[in-house]
Amino acid sequence: MGKSVGIVESKIFHCKDELALVCGKKLSEFDLIYETYGKLNNKKTNAIFIPHALSGNHHIAGKYHKNDKYSGWWDNMVGPAKPIDTNKYFVIGINNLGGNDGSTSAKSINPKTKKVWGSSFPILTVKDWVASQKKLINSLGIEKLYAIVGGSLGGMQAMQWSIDFPDAVEKILCIAAAPSLTAQNIAFNEVARQAILQDDEFYKGNFYQEKTKPKKGLRIARMLGHITYLSNDSMDKKFGRKLIQGKYNYNFQQNYEIESYLNYQGDKFAMTFDANTYLRMTKALDYFDLEKNFKNKLSKVFARIKAKYLVISFSSDWRFPPSRSKEIVKALLDNNINVTYAEIEAETGHDAFLLESEHYHNTVRSYLRS
Amino acid sequence: MNRLDFIKISEWIEPNSKVLDLGCADGALLKYLQSEKMTAGYGIEITPENIEKGIKNKVNIIQMNLEDGLSVFDNQFFDTVILSQTLQAMVNIEKIMDEMKRVAKNIIVSFPNFGYWKNRLQILNGKMPKSSDLPHEWYNTPNIHLCTVKDFYDLCEKKRLIIEDQLFLTENQPIKYFSNLRGSIGIFKLSK
Numbered sequence: 001m002g003k004s005v006g007i008v009e010s011k012i013f014h015c016k017d018e019l020a021l022v023c024g025k026k027l028s029e030f031d032l033i034y035e036t037y038g039k040l041n042n043k044k045t046n047a048i049f050i051p052h053a054l055s056g057n058h059h060i061a062g063k064y065h066k067n068d069k070y071s072g073w074w075d076n077m078v079g080p081a082k083p084i085d086t087n088k089y090f091v092i093g094i095n096n097l098g099g100n101d102g103s104t105s106a107k108s109i110n111p112k113t114k115k116v117w118g119s120s121f122p123i124l125t126v127k128d129w130v131a132s133q134k135k136l137i138n139s140l141g142i143e144k145l146y147a148i149v150g151g152s153l154g155g156m157q158a159m160q161w162s163i164d165f166p167d168a169v170e171k172i173l174c175i176a177a178a179p180s181l182t183a184q185n186i187a188f189n190e191v192a193r194q195a196i197l198q199d200d201e202f203y204k205g206n207f208y209q210e211k212t213k214p215k216k217g218l219r220i221a222r223m224l225g226h227i228t229y230l231s232n233d234s235m236d237k238k239f240g241r242k243l244i245q246g247k248y249n250y251n252f253q254q255n256y257e258i259e260s261y262l263n264y265q266g267d268k269f270a271m272t273f274d275a276n277t278y279l280r281m282t283k284a285l286d287y288f289d290l291e292k293n294f295k296n297k298l299s300k301v302f303a304r305i306k307a308k309y310l311v312i313s314f315s316s317d318w319r320f321p322p323s324r325s326k327e328i329v330k331a332l333l334d335n336n337i338n339v340t341y342a343e344i345e346a347e348t349g350h351d352a353f354l355l356e357s358e359h360y361h362n363t364v365r366s367y368l369r370s
Numbered sequence: 371m372n373r374l375d376f377i378k379i380s381e382w383i384e385p386n387s388k389v390l391d392l393g394c395a396d397g398a399l400l401k402y403l404q405s406e407k408m409t410a411g412y413g414i415e416i417t418p419e420n421i422e423k424g425i426k427n428k429v430n431i432i433q434m435n436l437e438d439g440l441s442v443f444d445n446q447f448f449d450t451v452i453l454s455q456t457l458q459a460m461v462n463i464e465k466i467m468d469e470m471k472r473v474a475k476n477i478i479v480s481f482p483n484f485g486y487w488k489n490r491l492q493i494l495n496g497k498m499p500k501s502s503d504l505p506h507e508w509y510n511t512p513n514i515h516l517c518t519v520k521d522f523y524d525l526c527e528k529k530r531l532i533i534e535d536q537l538f539l540t541e542n543q544p545i546k547y548f549s550n551l552r553g554s555i556g557i558f559k560l561s562k
Contacts, residue, residue, distance in 0.1 A: 341432045
């Protein structure tokens, strides 16, 4: 259902304001690359911001060229007559600071040294991203977003927005997220980081000058990630024990289809993604902890927020399972916040938030309309 | 709005109070209470279709299994908790009664009266009762714990709940006398 937003193009927001980061460092200026779809109404009350997850970017919907193989990463959700309807809403996608698709990142030039940042690029947190996003939103003349719709790490940014800027957003759609990472989540991230850090081509983060990149590490990191985004059942259904050539090879070449799939995903990712971005994104996830500055009481976190919430989880998501979403719901309830919670039956694991399903999409559509 | 059960329940609710509706279906009662009594509150519901309908009705709706208890809510969080036409479908009725006592000051319960004469007549004829209030076959009914008004009084006594007020309806008409025989639905306002 719904159509594509069609051919789109990115824009650059250049911010000359200094940004003081949670880690203590400062960025004297920065760029954010972004895209918009639909039209901002005269009162500027129909804007929806969609923060991206770990490997996402600002290119949410549509294509850059007619012949592009892929559309934006949430094209099934955003477009004319789609759940986030661009006939009604003005939709904004931003590549996070530190992201590798055109925003200021480790591969940018440090204005002070006139050299590539590389390993010296700071580690950013969700709070830093939100602060930088707010500046871009302000530059568009938008005082209050109608909604922020975020899945996974995007959901974390959405929550942070409602806490840091309670008057600047009306509705939060927090999908397949968590109030913090568990030890298991952090463990997966650490294995992914070690794969990159130990790659000989990483050069301690300064591989740009060496005209190379740590592809091996990135491949392994992405392969591991993919395992955690799917459920055991969905992987079994999709691949099972299917063999590529129908027989055992008795060597270490790829033998099973699941191996081929993971290697393909790993290769694709290693070609396009920046290792410093990946490392920093996983750190932002690890360091995200809503309770940290609120005496470890999640209910205190939401004491001052004004936004309404729709919280969505997926039954087979074991990376950010329904129990974590329920923690968010409980904390919102403790503060008498208007909240609706939907736990959606899906067998596709964490990835379910990116996939099309009727009930899920109708829930999002109805909530935005209500 | 001509549903007498909604109107009666609304009479029992204080304006601007906090309400929890357990098994709220599409949220119609919550929506009615929001407009009539400016209540704030939440509904709990398990079926996905009802979550969508609840969103369309602009009520706060939490998808949860009531059988798991109400641990997301603190003690005495609500002024009133409502269990409307849901009691008979619960597995653990005592547990939900205890939970309702824990989360709210006032409790409102409604259920189809198994002692209604048409039900009794069907039993006399050797068949399990079916009616507009009990539309299912015996083998696919979600209503696994049917009781009569008298049975419910006994449970209230055991749970130390006082019946403050009650209303009996048959086909949306109030029944004044011989209610355990003539009422097909009973609605009760309880306090601790």
